[in-house]
Amino acid sequence: MKVFHLSVECFPVAKVGGLADVVGALPKYQTKMGIDAKVVMPWYNKPFVNENEFEVVFDGFIHQIHHMYQVLVMKEKHNVLGYELYLVKIPGLLDRDQVYGYFDESQQFIAFQHAVLHWLSAMEIRPDVLHCHDYHTGLVPFMVEYCQDFDFLKGVKTVGTIHNGEYQGTMDWQMSNYMPRFDAWKWGLLDWNGRINPLATMIKCSHEFTAVSQGYMHELFEDAQGLQDLIRQEHRKAHGIINGIDTEVWNPMTDIMLNDHYSRENVEEGKEKNKKWLCEEYGLNPELPLFAFIGRFAGEKGADMLPDIVRRSISETEGALNILILGSGNPQIENTLKQLQEEFHVNFAMDLGYKEALSHKIYAGADFLLMPSRVEPCGLNQMYAMRYGTIPIVRYTGGLKDTVTDISSGGYGLNYTFPGTDDAVHAIKRALYLYDDKEEMQNLRKTIMNLDFSWQKSAENYVNLYRKN
Numbered sequence: 001m002k003v004f005h006l007s008v009e010c011f012p013v014a015k016v017g018g019l020a021d022v023v024g025a026l027p028k029y030q031t032k033m034g035i036d037a038k039v040v041m042p043w044y045n046k047p048f049v050n051e052n053e054f055e056v057v058f059d060g061f062i063h064q065i066h067h068m069y070q071v072l073v074m075k076e077k078h079n080v081l082g083y084e085l086y087l088v089k090i091p092g093l094l095d096r097d098q099v100y101g102y103f104d105e106s107q108q109f110i111a112f113q114h115a116v117l118h119w120l121s122a123m124e125i126r127p128d129v130l131h132c133h134d135y136h137t138g139l140v141p142f143m144v145e146y147c148q149d150f151d152f153l154k155g156v157k158t159v160g161t162i163h164n165g166e167y168q169g170t171m172d173w174q175m176s177n178y179m180p181r182f183d184a185w186k187w188g189l190l191d192w193n194g195r196i197n198p199l200a201t202m203i204k205c206s207h208e209f210t211a212v213s214q215g216y217m218h219e220l221f222e223d224a225q226g227l228q229d230l231i232r233q234e235h236r237k238a239h240g241i242i243n244g245i246d247t248e249v250w251n252p253m254t255d256i257m258l259n260d261h262y263s264r265e266n267v268e269e270g271k272e273k274n275k276k277w278l279c280e281e282y283g284l285n286p287e288l289p290l291f292a293f294i295g296r297f298a299g300e301k302g303a304d305m306l307p308d309i310v311r312r313s314i315s316e317t318e319g320a321l322n323i324l325i326l327g328s329g330n331p332q333i334e335n336t337l338k339q340l341q342e343e344f345h346v347n348f349a350m351d352l353g354y355k356e357a358l359s360h361k362i363y364a365g366a367d368f369l370l371m372p373s374r375v376e377p378c379g380l381n382q383m384y385a386m387r388y389g390t391i392p393i394v395r396y397t398g399g400l401k402d403t404v405t406d407i408s409s410g411g412y413g414l415n416y417t418f419p420g421t422d423d424a425v426h427a428i429k430r431a432l433y434l435y436d437d438k439e440e441m442q443n444l445r446k447t448i449m450n451l452d453f454s455w456q457k458s459a460e461n462y463v464n465l466y467r468k469n
């Protein structure tokens with residue numbers, strides 16, 4: 001079975017968040033199951049692209065309005081990721097440094113989808129499945145069926161995965177001019193509330209669609225930023241499949257980004273060494289329990305609550321803990337945290353930016369990981385944390401519901417229900433009690449390191465979906 005994953009992110013080529021981790025790992029596990037899985041993504045000016053060897057397998061062009069764009073499809077020569085990787089380069093559109101944030105983003109994503117289908121049609125490559133990840137590739141299920149240029153691909157099975165329903169890629173109808181020619185009678189499949197909505201189109205036109213956890217899929221039925229009615233209407237095609245983690249990349253025994261490796265057997269000693277390094281680096285006292293946050297400074301992640309959580313938990317416990325934050329995003333949150341760092345520098349440190357290696361060191365060195373999320377489609381951080389023996393403290397939502405059971409219910413993390421500072425601080429205080437019970441902490445660390453969050457089962461669930469009639 002030939003499966004093409006279409007995505008704008010893939011670890012380690014280009015990563016902004018969890019989408020990259022999923023698209024980087026899932027094909028690897030599917031390949032092990034005997035599936036011919038490939039990844040197709042835009043070309044970026046990133047180290048991976050410059051450090052690996054590529055060959056041009058297609059050189060053609062597409063039109064957008066009156067402009068002709070060259071399309072180059074480049075295949076990574078040695079399958080270093082464990083599967084075939086194809087990069088689509090369109091000089092002037094898909095040849096940039098960053099994944100997101102450009103004024104012509106809608107045009108870029110339309111061009112990517114157009115170029116992929118053009119390449120496959122022109123080369124008469126007919127996949128069994130086109131697996132579209134997030135709204136950036138949400139127009140593909142429509143284009144395959146209703147663009148006459150891609151008649152060769154008509155009927156190919158399409159599966160869409162919603163990694164984050166907050167982002168839908170809506171655009172004005174005038175952007176339809178940038179699309180490849182389509183059957184105008186079908187315009188309604190592109191439309192949602194008077195605008196083109198690629199995520200809605202994916203839900204309407206794909207054969208099956210998934211969300212990255214059961215918990216999140218249930219939430220989308222209630223509230224999907226305006227698409228809940230559509231999702232309810234299409235409920236027969238809807239599935240929740242939890243993400244896994246790449247246990248080869250995320251392994252505290254072999255992780256190349258760690259200074260000190262450890263296993264379940266020497267978790268106490270291993271974590272202590274990693275914590276010591278972190279605390280020295282950030283001027284924190286290693287004797288105190290270390291709480292960490294890693295992520296985008298966005299409302300979904302509850303990052304706006306971080307300043308209050310830091311202030312209150314340090315003051316109310318009279319400095320009995322340390323907090324380390326790694327992330328970036330909303331400038332207001334960044335500034336407030338910077339100010340707090342001056343005020344609370346003894347117990348609080350932060351590092352601004354996207355730092356992959358540092359994130360691994362934090363998962364290894366922290367005692368607890370904070371996830372005060374308002375919305376969390378799946379959440380990978382809590383799974384990485386547990387793999388590294390770090391206890392997650394999570395707001396009970398989306399995928400966090402599916403992966404973190406509270407210790408009071410026989411589980412291995414700390415949960416709270418309301419997305420507010422009061423509950424978060426209360427959970428932190430519960431964690432401090434737990435921290436004082438050395439034996440319980442040790443048992444818990446060993447238990448969570450042993451949990452199976454690998455892709456095995458979820459990769460199988462996707463394959464079952466590909467095979468579904």
Ligand code: ADP
Nearest residue numbers: 017018295296327353354355356359379380381
């Ligand atoms: P998102 O909604 O951001 O995709 P996920 O939990 O699905 O959230 O995935 C987040 C991924 O991004 C994890 O691998 C996490 O470690 C990583 N990450 C987030 N922010 C940073 C950062 N500032 N530096 C390094 N890694 C980060």
